[in-house]
Amino acid sequence: MAHIFSESVVSTYVGIPDEDVVSVLPAHRLAKAGLGTLAVRSSAEGALAGVLYGVALVFPVCALMGTPLLAYDAISKLMPFVVSIFILLLVVSEGYPSLRFRHHVKGHILRMVSAFAMVLASGLLGTVALLTNYYAAPLPDFPWISNEFVPRSSLLLPMFAGFFGVPSLLLSMGSRPLPGITFARAYDGARPLSAREALTMLLGGIMVGWLPGMTSGSATTACSPSMTEARVVEDVSSASRFVWLYSAISASGAVMSVGALFVIQRARSGSMDAVSLFVGGTFVEGAWFQSVPLMSAILLSMVVSSLLSRWAIHRFLPVLSRSSKVLCSRALAVSSLVFVTGLCLSITGVRGALVMACSASLGMLTPIVGIRRIQLMGSLLVPIWILFVTMI
Template identity: 30%
Template sequence: MGVAAAFLLFLLSGCLGAAALNMPVSSPFGLPATALFPLLSGLFGTSTLLESLRGGASVPEQHREQVSLDPGEAGGAIAMGSTAGSLVGFLPGMSGGVATVIAMMCKKEPKPSFVILTLSAINTANSFFVLSALFLILRPRSGAAIVVNELIDAVEWNGIIPPPDLVLLLISVLIASCAGFFLTTFLGGRFANLIPRIPYDKLVIGIIGLIVVMVFAFTGLLGLLMLSVSTAVGMIAPNIGIRRSHAMGVLLLPVILMLW
């Protein structure tokens, strides 16, 4: 039942993407317009926010606890996450969430700390490998890689020594990762104490309102229609007990049809 429901959601979101991506969206204010904005915002943004409102979700009080993880288990999580992250960096259509699901299939009943460590390793490895893929196969595999590809002329990596631009980019990623670690350690606890004081319902409603305004500003009334339909499709997944990631068919099915 779960497999059939996931397949149907994949087909439904894929048909939505195939139809919407061929529609001529335009901004009433002359801003850059793309149908992906309302589609992805509805499938994975507003649908999730509305579900949290309906379920009465709230941010609980945060308490700092010392987490201990066996060195061998930590090494396994890092190795597993790094391997999955490298696949995300090279293979099209794979996200960090998909890589995490694949990695978790290799571990029975993983601890929350193991999942967090694996996900962190996936995202860190992906940052390195997505840049390497840009210079190895000359194809960007992420939004950041697309921006980098527009800013510099990526030279194909043929020899043993990597291109100078790639070396500088990898050094930048390493510095940013180290800085992010210390900033997260320093600011994480402070923000954790602050967030429970914010009215959750008002925050969610405000974010939904901001998304609606931005969708109208960038894609007009047609974009609002796409946002409404994609939100309805995105709310199907949690109500029938499957993962919302199956709605990535909104991109994968049109790509499959285009390459068929």
């Protein structure tokens, strides 16, 4: 949970591209306008709300998905259809962010075609990396890679670093100093949580925590197409609300993944995979309620961690305000790029380097053609669709 809070600092200040780039995130735009601390605070408040709301509803959701209602069994049988609908939502929301088809503009169609092509291209890369024997391909490797293969799951690191990390860092090296963006309307203060936002947060959290291949960004797009990352930037309030909602869904999804771990024995995140190693012998098939004490202990630790993290972020905000130019500096971007690249190469060798080169090319291409990088989640959705189709 502490990572969800702390990553808001990195995602806000590091790797900010030029304001002319289409896929500039709301947090980056706030930082470029000198409002980075607002983005960090909104993210922390959203994450805390996601944890508290998620903990309040995690057990009812477990009862819905597992015994006695067994809703997940019905959903799993329709998973190819569910994934197909979600891919369609991603593509259509690129051309029509609010899913309103009143005006048929040529540019809308071109964006959707580009988005679909990017989904297919990233899906092909994900399929090769995750469903084939590429992880054991007989390639000449670096001296420190002693085995003739790398763990298949480890290829996710260079793939996602290439999709989202490397392109942002490269684009940030050509951006202008802070501040560089102005908003049409100033910040008018925090608004109370609406019923629609609460429902979106919880529905998105359930999707992230229970469905395979679902991320916070893609769940936000599916649950609230009008709040897409590259479109909600006309005013400060809209940008900060997107940051809030994204973090709330991330945190709610982390809580819901605890339920998925104990009810269907599926680790939907790396942290839950680590938890399963510690509690592996305690699962009881079809009787998740017997693990309620253990689940409660895990949830309590998540709440405590979230409260402490929120307090630490609040105390750290003045330091962030004074250090914004250092955090957004080109030197830090270069250092981050070297670190990420070195980490990927040291773990995955030549196989990872090739995957990173391909994914970074696609990640750089998305702003050039004017679409959002969320379409690159086809790298997970397409392989998942193939897996479920072949299981039918």
